[in-house]
Amino acid sequence: xxxxxSTRNSKGLNVTTDSNLERLLRAxxxxxxxxxxxxxxxxxxxxxxxxxxxxxxxxxxxxTDCQTSVVRMSSIAAAVMLMEARLEPVVQMTCRDRNRxxxxxxxxxxxxxGVKNLLCLTGDHPKFGDHPGxxxxxxxxxxxxxxxVKTMRDEKRLQSGTEIAVEPRLFLGAxxxxxxxxxxxxxxxxxxxxAAGAQFFQTQIVYNVDxxxxxxxAVRDLGLHExxxxxxxxxxxxxxxxxxxxxxxxxxxxxxxxxxxxxxxxKSKEEGIxxxxxxxxxxRQIDGIAGVHIMAIAWEEAVPExxxxxxxxxxxxx
Numbered sequence: 064x065x066x067x068x069s070t071r072n073s074k075g076l077n078v079t080t081d082s083n084l085e086r087l088l089r090a091x092x093x094x095x096x097x098x099x100x101x102x103x104x105x106x107x108x109x110x111x112x113x114x115x116x117x118x119x120x121x122x123x124x125x126x127t128d129c130q131t132s133v134v135r136m137s138s139i140a141a142a143v144m145l146m147e148a149r150l151e152p153v154v155q156m157t158c159r160d161r162n163r164x165x166x167x168x169x170x171x172x173x174x175x176x177g178v179k180n181l182l183c184l185t186g187d188h189p190k191f192g193d194h195p196g197x198x199x200x201x202x203x204x205x206x207x208x209x210x211x212v213k214t215m216r217d218e219k220r221l222q223s224g225t226e227i228a229v230e231p232r233l234f235l236g237a238x239x240x241x242x243x244x245x246x247x248x249x250x251x252x253x254x255x256x257x258a259a260g261a262q263f264f265q266t267q268i269v270y271n272v273d274x275x276x277x278x279x280x281a282v283r284d285l286g287l288h289e290x291x292x293x294x295x296x297x298x299x300x301x302x303x304x305x306x307x308x309x310x311x312x313x314x315x316x317x318x319x320x321x322x323x324x325x326x327x328x329x330k331s332k333e334e335g336i337x338x339x340x341x342x343x344x345x346x347r348q349i350d351g352i353a354g355v356h357i358m359a360i361a362w363e364e365a366v367p368e369x370x371x372x373x374x375x376x377x378x379x380x381x
Contacts, residue, residue: 079216079262082179082234083151084123088263088292092379093347094354096153096265096294097121097366099145101136110136110144116363118150120370122378123180125265125356128155132192139173146177153236154178157186162202163211167221170212174231182236182265183208205237206259213260235260239293240267241278243315250281253291263292265356270309270338271317272345279349288351295346298358299365300335303327336365336372343373 079085087094097117102109117124124145128138142152154173156166170181185205189197203211211222212235219230237256241249253264269275275295282288300306303326310318326334339357346352355375359365370376 080179080232080234082123084153084180085234085262087122087379088353090379092122092354093375094122094292094294095120095370095375095378096123096125096354096356097363098125098127098356098358098360099141099363100127100130100361101138101141103133103135105136107144110141111148113363114145114148114150117366118148119378120367120376121357122354123151123153125153125155125182128157128184128186129160129192130187132159132187132189132194132197134193139169139176139178142173142178143176151180152178153180153182155182155184156208157184158201158203158205158208159186159189159199162200163222166203166208167211167215170215170231170233171227174233179232179234180236181212181233182238183212183261184238206256209235209237209256209259209261234262236263236265237261238266239264240315241269241275242267242271242317246274246278246281249278250285250287253282253287254285257287257291261291263294263353265294266296267315268296268298268309268358269342269346270322271319272342274317275346276349279351283351292353293351294354294356295349295352296356296358297339297342297346298360299332299339299362299369300326301332301362302335303330305335332365336369339369340372343369343375 084094099113126138126141129135138154142154145152183205189195189199212233214220216230216233220226239253306318306323306326309316310323322338325338343355357366357369
């Protein structure tokens with residue numbers, strides 16, 4: 064496998080956990096992460112089937128936390144099922160549904176169950192989901208959540224100051240959107256999250272590679288690629304309708320007209336996969352990129368093909 068130019072960016076970062084994802088990143092490997100959305104049912108076989116599709120094709124698998132404010136199986140419960148299948152989960156935790164007491168409780172529980180990676184998110188407002196009348200919590204935002212977990216891990220104390228005997232050894236991640244507003248502002252927001260405790264980032268889906276490259280230049284100018292690992296988000300388009308919907312209706316999504324034109328000309332899932340492959344090849348050339356995060360939304364079956372055709376097999380060992 065050809066190594067990315069980002070593989071040298073591990074200096075000055077201390078190993079904090081026995082997370083396989085962390086070990087691979089610090090060893091300078093170009094990582095692949097994928098995403099698994101738990102079902103809106105108590106049927107564990109749904110999780111097990113999706114996990115079997117991803118096994119061997121991703122170094123770690125994000126488990127979403129009631130994505131888009133729609134009720135789903137607990138991300139921590141689904142993560143345990145992944146570990147039972149000998150896969151490494153990245154548990155997503157949003158601030159939408161829990162106050163700081165509930166979040167700290169879940170963090171301790173997840174760590175006790177063997178979770179090694181946590182992605183801290185603010186979360187979508189409930190008005191966008193299937194319970195629009197639900198009362199949002201937002202006791203903390205993602206930056207405050209990062210700081211709280213870092214304190215639990217590194218100082219062995221809760222936010223209240225209470226000491227804890229066994230700390231949650233978690234590799235801490237955050238999301239970032241290079242396409243929402245000013246490039247400089249978004250780069251500075253990355254710095255803010257790093258200061259709070261973020262060690263790796265998974266970005267919004269990249270379709271506008273030129274804009275993404277500009278943001279990465281701003282990130283490098285601030286030296287942030289040397290302080291945290293940046294994993295570029297990619298996603299295959301299932302249809303022209305999906306591409307148009309993302310372009311017009313998803314806030315913070317940048318889908319260039321040329322992508323729409325390609326999907327309009329071919330009108331096939333294969334073209335959607337090819338676009339994803341092309342973007343992966345382009346982002347691998349950008350200095351500071353440590354991997355790709357494949358978000359095949361309700362299309363986990365596409366991940367093995369994307370990873371194989373991208374030349375990202377076999378997956379490395381640390």
